[in-house]
Structures are given as structure tokens and as C-alpha cells.
Amino acid sequence: MFVLARRLADGDVELTTWRRPAPDQVLAPADVEVVGDADLAEAVRRRESRPEGTAGPRWVWDDTPRWYPRLLEAGVRVARCVDLRLCHALLRSAVATAGSELHGAPRGPWDVPQGVDGPRDGLFDVLPESLPDPAGEFLRQRAAIETSPERARLELLTTAESTGALIAVEMRHHGVPWSARVHDRVLSEALGPRPAAGERPALMRTDLDEVRSRLDAPDLNPDSPAELVRALNSAGVHVASTTKWELERHDHPAVEPLLRYKKRQRLLVANGWAWLDAWVRDGRFRPDYVPAGSVTGRWATSGGGALQLPRAVRAAVVADPGWKLVVADASQLEPRILTGLSGDRAMAAAGQGDLYEGIVASGAVASRAEAKVAMLGAMYGATQGESGRLVPRLARRFPQAMALVETAARTGEQGGVVRTLLGRTSPSPADTAADELPPEMPRAEVGRDARSWGRFTRNFVVQGTAAEWALCWLGAFRQALHDRFGERGDDAPHLTFFLHDEVVVHAPADTADEVAVLVVEAAAAAGRMLFGDAPVRFPLTVAVVDDYSQAK
DNA sequence: CACTGATGCGCG
DNA sequence: AAAGCGCGCATCAGTG
Secondary structure (H helix, E strand, C coil), X not given: CEEXXXXXXXXXXXXXXXXXXXXXXXXEEEEEEEECHHHHHHHHHHHHXXXXXXXXXEEEECCHHHHHHHHHHCCCCXXXXXXXXXXXXXXXXXXXHCCCCCCCCCCCCCCCCCCCCCCCCCCCCCCCCCCCCHHHHHHHHHHHHHCCCCHHHHHHHHHHHHHHHHHHHHHHHHCEEECHHHHHHHHHHHHCCCCCCCCCCHHHHHHHHHHHHHHCCCCCCCCCHHHHHHHHHHCCCCCCXXXXXXXXXXXXXXXXXXXXXXHHHHHHHHHCHHHHHHHEECCEECCEEECCCCCCCCCEEECCCHHHCCHHHHHHEECCCCEEEEEEEECCHHHHHHHHHHCCHHHHHHCCCCHHHHHHHCCCCCCHHHHHHHHHHHHHCCCCHHHHHHHHHHHHHCHHHHHHHHHHHHHHXXXXXXXXXXXXXXXXHHXXXXXXXXXXXXXHHHHHHHHHHHHHHHHHHHHHHHHHHHHXXXXXXHHHHHHHHHHHHHHCCEEXXXXXXXXXXXXXXXXXXXHHHHHHHHHHHHHHHHHCCCCCCCCEEEEEECEHHHCC
């Protein structure tokens, strides 16, 4: 059963129940209720509470961040939903929906960023009207899915994507437990005490004084790359840029303090006191997650840089008193995804334990470090350097795995699209680049573009399927947490952070060990959802800790 | 003054 | 200008 929620122009909400009159018949609206905004949470709660063992409704709405934050604030959790906006994007471009009305539809009002008016901006008493004709959109989506030869996979993909949207809002609602005191200590130790506004921290002034005197450039602005290159060249350090990688190759006495300065500047600017003031309130950091924010289906965030939290500040993620953090990350996720996608039995055998050690044991390469570099090179399309040299050695031992990424690369080079296991389809280069491509691009340029697009499609199948695995993992784990601990209410363990192949759970201490078991089981379940009984394993590294820096 | 693109670096 | 993918953010530098 589906319940479609649609916000009307006056702010009221229309709830339409859709059922199948009989199995195999098309969905039809069964009843309609209109509730005032103030009564919405209660109406949802009523329909979510149900006898043990019976399935609740699947809420259908235009855009999860427009609905769910206010429900959570009212204490109402939703088990399942269909996020029409996210599913629209998937189905419109999926090759598996060919022949449906949605397939290849021109960009329209559903092709918008999430939460266009902000999840809640407090300026309006009445939330904006729903995106146009959600019932029509819902039916077009159901038709696209149900007539697809890939129906089962599209059902799983759209469900996983929508559940991800719920989880993103729930994680923002709970927030990451954050100790401003510890964060300040980390900063003070790395940079010196917090300076007055507009001042450089003491340790950075020391670095800068050394750089200026050793380059004989007393007025140097170290934050201007152009100025820095000129000063370095004048001092005999011949660099074309100021990247860490290039600077490291010179042993001029200015280089060391300069690299120190740059490192500290980075910490100050990206995650310094200003960040703390802007992003941490009442002991919580609340990132704005953007599910499917990247083309491959990985999440992004907007504001706060949550997916780039430097290791140095992770000590500030501290569990509440009496609580623990359960940190779990999937080991060598992308190579294992490639194993499952390709059905490469030699690679599956190598992945019984540590995959990179398994590759060494297979005789393909000599060391774990080489195995890692070679594997990344294979998935990213490396052609040069150590990585490029090692890739052919992998190809000899694991021909099926290598053939899969090679095929994806060739398809992209020739202008075709590729898809993930569940059917997310890569953008077409024709649509993406046609208007930007200069009419008379030299042949060599076109070739370079094609190869670059081939590296994108090569990686798309792996990174995108890994993102699908992660969504299934999250969804299964969320369900397991709720089944086991849901009745504890605010005292239940909950997801608090997600980073592509890693999750952090904030858990009451007495639940932590059990949570650790559930997260491992969920990983195995995700593997089965994608690959059935194929011999590919998804081991996790799990740690129960007091702060995030203690994990691994 | 506002905007855009390039640079550099943090994360997976 | 780093080989080799995907992101976000701050800052600089150039343009309208």
C-alpha cells in the first residue's frame, strides 16, 4: 500500500491511499483525506503504528527533505517511502526503462535540487506546494518500473535510494556528537591558541617568518600561489606550481616550513574555529547530506564539508556520557564490488581474507602495497607510472574482472552509456558535452576527451555499484536497529554519520556490542541483495570507541 | 561589487 | 601540470 502526500497551495496536505484491487492489477486510489498542516504528524503516526508483523504504508512524496524533518521533530518516524524526485532522476535516464513515458523525458520541474526552499527556513508559515502533479509522476514511475525487463533491480534501486533519503534526514536530525572543547584543543595544539579575528595563529606566524626569511621575501603573501611561485623561483626553487607534491621534490630550506604552513593553513581555513562557530550547536554537527549528489549515486553534502572531515579533527567526535561510537567500514569495498560484478572466481578466492594479501598470494604482484596500487589503477584506468605498469599483471591473473572494466571503458570511449548492477545509468556524453564541444577540435583533443570519458565510465560501474551496496547496507542496518531497539525511543542506537563505505553509530554503551553484530549482518545481507549467493564477501572493520579518532 | 574559473587539498 | 575516479570548500585572480 502506498500513501501519497501532496501539499496543496493553502498548506493543507492531501493523503491519497493507493492499492491494487487485486494482485496483478494496476494501482488505483482508494481513499483521500485532507489534513491541516498542524495535524499532519498525527495522521502519519496513526498510519505508521500497526500490529506486529504487518507492513506499514510506503509514503510517496515529492522530496524527502521537504517533509521528513518536521515529522521527526514531532517525534514521528517513517519506515518506508518513495522519494519521487530521486526516483525520477534514476528512471528518466535508466536504459532499463526504455519505452516508458519517463525514459529520456526532457528536463522538467522534477529535475531540481533537493529541498529547493531549504528543509525548513522558518520564513514561511506554509511550506511550498508540492512539485506539480505528484500522482501523475507516481503513476509514470510505477509504469516505468513495472514494464521494465529489469523490474526487480529497479524496485530495489528506487527503494534503496528512497530509504537513503530518510536516513540522510534522520542523521541530520540526530547530528554528529561533537565536542567543541576537544576540537579547540586539537586546533590549539596544531596552530597555537585561538588568535584574535584576522590574526594568524602563533605557530603559523613562526612558519611564515621562516619562509619569508629563507626566500628573502619579507612581504610574501603565502596564500597567493602566483606570488609564491615567483618568490620560490627567485630563490632558485624551480617550480611551476605550489602543490605539495612538487614542493616535496626540492630540499631548499624554505620548503619544510612552507609545507608546514600550508598544512596548518588548510586546517585553520577548512576546519578551524570559524568552522566550529558556524557548524556546531549544542554539541552536534548537522551536515546537510545530498543523497545521489554525485553522478555515480554517491552522496554529497552541502555546507560544512562533512565528507572531508580531516583525520586530525575526528577526535572531536565524542560519544555522549554513557554512550559509545560503533564505527564500521567496509574493507576494500570497490574491488569486492568488481569481484561480484564480474563473477571473477580467482578474485573471489583472493578476497576470502584481506583482498590485497590474497592478490599477493595469487602471485600477481609482490607486495600488498603493489596490489593496492594495481587494483586502484585498474578501476581508475591508470596507464602510466607504477600503477600503469602493474595493471597488466593483474589482468593476467584476473581476466574476467579486468574485462569488465575494460568493456566499460571502451563503451564510454565510443560514446555509449554504462550502468551499475541495479541500473543507474551514466550520463550520455552527447547530452553532456555537445553544447560545450568546440566544432573543430583537433583529432588528438577528441581522442584525449574520449579516453578521459572512458576512465569515467570505467569507474562509474564500480563506484556506482559500490554506492548501491552501501545504500542496501544502510537500509538493512537501519531496519535491524529499529527491529531490535526501536522501543527504546530516544535511548536507542542510531546512525550518526555515513562516509561512502563507512558508518558511525551513536549507541548507548549497553547496546554497542550488539550493534556491532547487526552492522556486520547487514553487510552480508547487502551482499546477498546485490549478488545473491555468488562467492563474494563483504567483511567489515568494526570498532567500539569513545571518539572517532580511536577507530582504526 | 558580484560572479566565474583555476588552484590546491581534504575525504572516499 | 601527476600519473588514475568521484566529490566540497576557501581563496585568489580575472572579468563583467
